Amino acid sequence: MSSNEQYLQSIGQKGKVMSKEEMTFDSYYDKAMENPQLARNAVQRVYDMIMSYGTYEDEKGKVHYNFFRGRMFGAEKQIAQIMDYFKAASMGLDIKKRILFFLGPPGGGKSMFLSFIKKGLAEYSKNEKGAMYKIQGCPINEDPLHLIEDEDTRKEIWERFGVKIEGKLCPFCKHKLDYDWKNNISHVRVERFFVDEDSRNGIGTFAPAEENDMSELWGAPNLRRVEEIGNEADPRAYDFNGELHKANRGIMEFIEVLKADAAFLHILLTLAEEREFKTPRFPLQFVDECLIAHTNEGEFYRFIAVKENEAIVDRLYIVQMPYNMSYKNEEMIYHSALKTKLVVKGVKVHPGAVRLASIFAISTRYSTDNDKLRDGMQGISPRFILNALAISLVKTSSDTVTPLDMYKTLYDQVERYPVLDVDTRIKYLKILDELKETIEEFNKVSDSDIKLDKVINNRTKLFDRI
Template sequence: MSVDGFLFDAGRKMRHEEWKGSFEDYLNMAIKNPTITQLSTERIYNMILSHGTKEREDGSIEYGFFKNRIFGSTKQIDQLMMYLKAASMGLDIKKRVVLLLGPPGGGKSMILGMIKKGLASYSRTQEGAVYAIDSCPINEDPMHLIPEGRRGELRSRYGIRIEGKLCPWCQFRFENEWNLNLNNVPVRRIYLSEENRIGIGTFAPAERNDMDELYGSADLSKLEQYGNAGDVRAYDFNGELHTANRGLMEFIEVLKAKPEFLHILLTLAEEQMFKTPRFPLQYVDELLIAHTNEGEFLRFIGNRENEAIIDRFHIIKMPYNMREEDEEQIYHSALKSKLKVDNMKIHPGGLRLASEFVIRTRQHENELRVGMGGISPRFILNTIALAFVSVNKPLITPKDFYTVLCQQIHHYPILTSEKRDEYMNYLRDIGTKIHEYEEINVQPLSKSRNSNHTATRSSMFDDLILGD
């Protein structure tokens, strides 16, 4: 393919179908296909289901969206899906902020990243199509134009559920530009995108966070023209809460935020509305997902003044994985993608060794704290990367990896001397079995735990060399 052909093809894949029409056109489409009016939680729930499901032998559900991408988090995914299902039905649980609680590197950000990308892709399909009032800065749901008294009719006749009200910007234009005539309101299809700040917002606490980051600010260049900071034409509705409308709002390390930010979150969770200076409460339709670590959480709940905020969270614990098979799959997956190195491989016994070690560090005498501490998958992935550059061999043996791992644990600065000694003792125990890891069974992982069969063909061994 020529350079011109490559660039044309790449650009074509980035383009998407444009659709613009009248509110009447949109309403007729909605009557024929009510799914285009689905609310954010329902859209996200259906997005995940669109990738297919399968019933496991134990009766639990395997979701195709997460298959071979998330390992060892079956329980947590089930809890998230139960929340989304209940929230999409309009039950009261939708008035809670989903809080993913777990140690660093436990998969919180990864799951959120997958959902954000999945939602963006889903909005480009016919099933996940999203429509908004044209030119609205918060991508207002056109159905908010329907008067409260007529919404029940659409629900009973066509299954269209409408929640919320027009934003100040659309209300102003409806009254002053569109002359209260629904036929004058233009509608367009939108495509959710974190990069383009459409339907996916993110907030991260920082030393100098300003409230404007959440709810926008006055446009100083237009204040002189309109003479009133309360005029919608002189206000930028560009806060993260506006951006996330129709999709998802992520709060990173939410419990580190200042009290005034958390109070906005409290109102938003309960009422699906927030207050912007000089304007009435604004409705937004967005799934609220926050994440934090256990240390911050324990500090936060230690302050009784935070009880009202904690009560607004739907908490899903995200501990480290505690099954060696799943832990190995994490490394297996990484070695096929972000840790793939040409002409270098790692013996599967090295990954088995690492998995057994980290699972042991995550044990705790308190059952509620099992998996909430210990060595993270990220630490092992870093160690694998260091092994690739420090071991000058095409194949990193279990002994090679063991040596690098011992060095990393010995010099890991966040460990107390007691914890370092404890972990080094674990490694000494493992070191006595190096020969066992070098003779690791090459059958599929689920079978090798229960079999003493040793494969002899080199091709079978090569299949398990996870650097391929």
Template structure:
């Protein structure tokens, strides 16, 4: 019943205006078999195989190439989840996804992998299920577009209307003896990358109707197809059309008919035989997934009887429903499993046939820091969650720790695990090159296949948000405490040595966080843009004169003077450039400026990361006495100092994303470091 204001009618009218009735009619098109042949001639892609359709669906969203460590990689936009606004986006797995797409491409071309079971293998929480969910969701959306259109057949007889229970390709209604001629005609003007082909025969239900009609019309096929209607097919997991999902149950309750269908006992009395296809439900997961994709959750936990069904389903593209001959299918079979289950498969000599028909694709944990951060930003994408502000670097410290647990100790004696994380993240470190990163990755074959799952970190972030209700801001200290306390009860950590190692890695994260916040407070104190630009310009002028063996004109005296060595060294020492390497560093800076000029770009004081850090440290050193942070830990603060502290706090809020609470916390924390006698340092 509409309310007094009549909003109900307005809302219904609003929905009416939003409807796309033209698209609905197109998606529910129905016509004769002759009409369908015309459609295939105009657009041969409607008769694609399941693998071809899945591959084209991925490629329809486009891709971009990029170079990482002198290796060209491809990022497929499909895996950013454009269908669902990024809620299932996959980050940091471009290499495994490239391998998956290459396998799908090979299968689409008919090179052999279309006769394999695709097995995503990796640790728990590594996005295996998400990848398959994307494929299923994408295929649904693709089938509703003009580019992804596909069709199925319907029989209209005196007994009524019967849709093909397995949503078959309508071209299968053409008898094998006539197919070659029809295919030659269809492919004569086919400029698609795929040739139209007709693989397999009708399903038992359609075959029964076809045979009955052929007998009725004394073998006149042209009369038979008068009973064939062709309609547009929209794939749907919810409606069990072209997309199936099978999940293992208790072994005592498993039944292979869940895959290949079962007898409909109510109809046996009507049709007189349990071998009459009209008395059979072709509704197993392999039946209903025909023309699309079927997912096997935890594939290797299946009973052996189910795995045997997969052998013929993958290799021969056939299934064996009870009481019927082998039935042709056309679908992508994809499953996922974890390491313990896969080791069991390798150890089982009776499952060699399945191993031989399986293509394994490793899906590891993310090992690049910035991609791990994106995973948590997707779930905690607003800086205010449950009424609490999330302090800067809260998600970053959680991501940093998670990635550290997945990395193998570097074999380089002078490289720490934290430095390895930074190299993987694309940061430059003195003495290390892109070749170093390639070498590190080659040495660590199992990297990312162990460690902490993002799921665990997400749970602890949620716990921290809920448990600390009195605190209006969630900060890194609370999260790190949650992560450490949770290790005591982590169900997947059975090795005490791993537990201790993960706890020790949190200490490394705390040290890194100390450096980050000290640097931010330092930058907030030295946020005088004009002062740092003057310092940078002065340094560059002196370095240019030094490297070109020239003198500088003093603007006050008008005399030519030697470059100011004291100034240059006071800046370079802040980032630990030794006296013996000063010439190399200065030439590096001048070469960098020259390279920017060639590209038509102008050098800015913060263009070079190392120089930016040195300049900020120098300016901080010059100005730190004007604001004594150590006074924050004192109970008495004079008005002048408080005013300066408030300025710094305002800069932290404006420039770095802090709120009033966490800005105060971080200033107090950095002040306590100074009070302990620590010095401001960077790596």
């Protein structure tokens, strides 16, 4: 093999798991009793994944999580709320029956936050602390310990080894246990599997659309197999490939979930409360999933205005994810982006230009009715500023985007931004004019004035989704 072939082969294999560990259920059982962490549920794994990066305390004694360090700026309050949820749910408290729900304006970091968690879980599943195993050939990555169906035996295992077995076999594995394995579980094959969003392994995603079909969530009959077997209720004639199946043992993401119709939301209710859902022709199916949903504020308020939706709202653990209200945190977003995805060779952005843009953005985000809870839930988004930075970088005729350049670009963008009503546009342009009056102060800002976080988490790209 030539050196080029070897190089290209290494590129293709980079980051991929090239072999899978296999064993009999006997061997897996011994392994799980020695290491109860193998039997953790999905929420416990997510919590342990984040904690595996460690924590640190600031000068005020407040705990921070290394997993989010250098990834999220100004979101300490939201991170604390999310970690409180994961910790309580992983302990088995009743909050585990709630859906973790991110609520905030577009560009507030909801999707990015979830993206980090999904990628973190995928990486965690590749190391020994995050190792996961399934029944070989199972389409939903079934927990092998579900082969132990007897409740008395499960209770004994809990008392002797501290291993808690919850849930039941999927219809596919139940059929194999009864007919192929003749209820002899000792020689059932078990294999390791790895969370991977691209291959729909341990990560499921659902986004409402005008013509959603229920099969997106719970699969559908395989017509060719139905014809062969002659029975639609036979698990061998069904494709267990819905998003709820593929998310088993990992994370199920619901995008703009409140736009879904009543039938989908009813499934979500049962899923949150019982960790089960109903598929036509089959009994209730158990799935172990960390349920995370997100939507924007407008959709949320339209939803809660309908009294019939109270039961669903009651099952949400809501975390507000507003825009930053500190220009120091806001400018960290843009300085980090200028090192990663906003790079133009030979052109730099003056730190005063970034500060001017950050202060402008913050100034637009205050609540109009003096409600502190509403601060950051409206106004100019980070995406708008990132767009303005990109335009400034390509329009400048010099090697530096100055504060005045930034002012001109922002003024032009606001003037032509069709989303704004007349009064809001006038208000934003007035803010910019006031900032222009102090342009010399922005010119004095130097690199040493920028409080940049030097500790960057190198296990993921910064701001790959915003």
